[in-house]
Amino acid sequence: MEITRDRAVWIYERMALIRVFEERVAQLFADGRIAGFVHLYAGEEAVAVGICTHLNDGDFITSTHRGHGHCIAKGVDPGEMMAELFGRLGGSCKGKGGSMHIADVSKGMLGANGIVGGGPPLAAGAALTAKVQGSGAVAVCFFGDGAAEQGTTHEAMNLAAIWKLPVVFVCENNQFAESTPVSYHCAATSIADRAASYNIPGVTVDGYDVVAVYEAAGEAIARARRGDGPSLLEAKTWRYFGHFEGDQITYRTAEQSAAYREHDPLTTFARQAQDRELLQKEDVDRIDADVKKKVEDAIEFAEASPQPAPEDALTDVYVAYR
């Protein structure tokens, strides 16, 4: 599955957009301009982008509490995302969802999810829709190593396997469930090995190498589209920020993070793409500048978007109580 120049541009641009978006959100949160819980995706960009490169608007994804990267990779508008973080009417959920529930069903993005392990059954259901309708669409279920221990994840994999649903389960193993290391919380040495229980393919890839993710995802997604059923893909990764903004990260060392930064997925891909003459230095510089502008534009859009009225809380749900 050769990466073309256009695809290389898209991959680098999406990863850079996620990175800048998350770094700016961290600042805005620290400045008190964004409220609530915020879980940042920086460091894990290669996973969402390597997978979503294969998807189009008709395909579905389910996400996690750490969902901004999945949204951007799936094409959700950064301005609407930022407005949602600001709690404004112009937000993707009109200010009702916030960071943990950003969604855009029109883009096949079925929502970030505040419940660890909440998404896998939904992804199986979206894949069931695709199968019943014969649409050729696939569903991708992103979940973390923490959710790998939830029963819902296992139930959804079993269901998808017996019904041969077009779904790819993508475990983003960033090696910590909040502050608890995977070595403690997981009885298996490899999460991908659990695929054997469901008689489906399970592979582990380097989640810092977007090309490796892209290639492994290509096989899994093609298998799903062919009607051959689900797969499990485990991407080993690392988050640069804490579990949530405000986390003092007392459970990891600075040296560990520095080692990952040396293999940063963005700089690694920029170098690989230049070595393979897919991108020029000027492309990288231009994209870096473009995404910074996109994020500043998103912040401007969010700030210009109107605040909801208090009574807007009463819409978009059946209100049975007076």
Add this chain to the structure above:
Amino acid sequence: MAVAVRTLSFREAINEALSQEMERDPSVLLMGEDVAGGATVPGFDQEDAWGGVLGVTKGLVQKFGRDRVLDTPISESGYIGAAVGAAATGLRPVAELMFVDFFGVCMDQIFNQGAKLRYMFGGKAKVPVVIRTMIGAGFRAAGQHSGCHYSVFTHMPGLKTVVPSTPADAKGLLAAAIRDDDPVLFFEHKLLYDVQGEVPAGEHLIELGKADIKREGDRVTVVAIGRMVQMALDAAESLSSEGVSVEVVDPRTLSPLDEDTILSSVRKTRRLVVVDEDNPRCSMATDLVALVASRAFDDLDAPPQMVTAPHTPVPFSPIMEDFYVPTPEKVAEAVRATL
């Protein structure tokens, strides 16, 4: 034009609603444990299936095939969640949760996913899923297969809750629930399945949120839910010989709740008795009393009465279980207490 009406059981009426909605709309499909039953056993494809543990979906797999009548593993979080995900992406699944008591193993998918998606997404998603589930004491099935628990779901914003009491209502309310764009919990009392009643043959829809006055009267209003409607009607019949005229109101749906019909009946009779098989604390019974107390206090001539299950799990012993369930005698006693 006269509508053709036949006598069907409550079970057959539900089966007919499912069948007619599946014929009408190809996006409707069924899933649940044993809903196709033996039809998934190799070599038994053509055999008549269980059709659910009490036979409510019997014959549907032969009619609509295994792609639309899906047996599931015993994996309630998995398949209830898959029904929610399928509903959010274009299907209209009807999932069967065998006994409502099993909500404990899949509540996140109902409560945090199904009920909240539309709201959390700013109204940009709809979740037209129906979860049918069996409720009620009377089978000597003890603590984990006998509860009602519809109050739990009625408490949750974003869910609609339906508790039919007759075969005709079951058919009309289920068809409306399937066509509704919100998640609907549909509660079927297991002791009603064999009850017979007249049911319209063709399309039959009952709008959610419309109570039905099952018996008119002017002295005391009895609001009764599900199987308790029959208890109230039996009590009303015996009280009529004492010269007490009882009006029996069946809310039919708890969310939305037809407050107007209940309040106007109470304003007429000036007395309220609520009959509910669910446990009383934070229940529909207390909710209905609160409704009347806060909105029609000045119209009341007596304190409202509640006839409910005790606040315990359902016991096994037939003697204890019979004590647990409200009876016409207990209802009549409560009615007399308001006079």
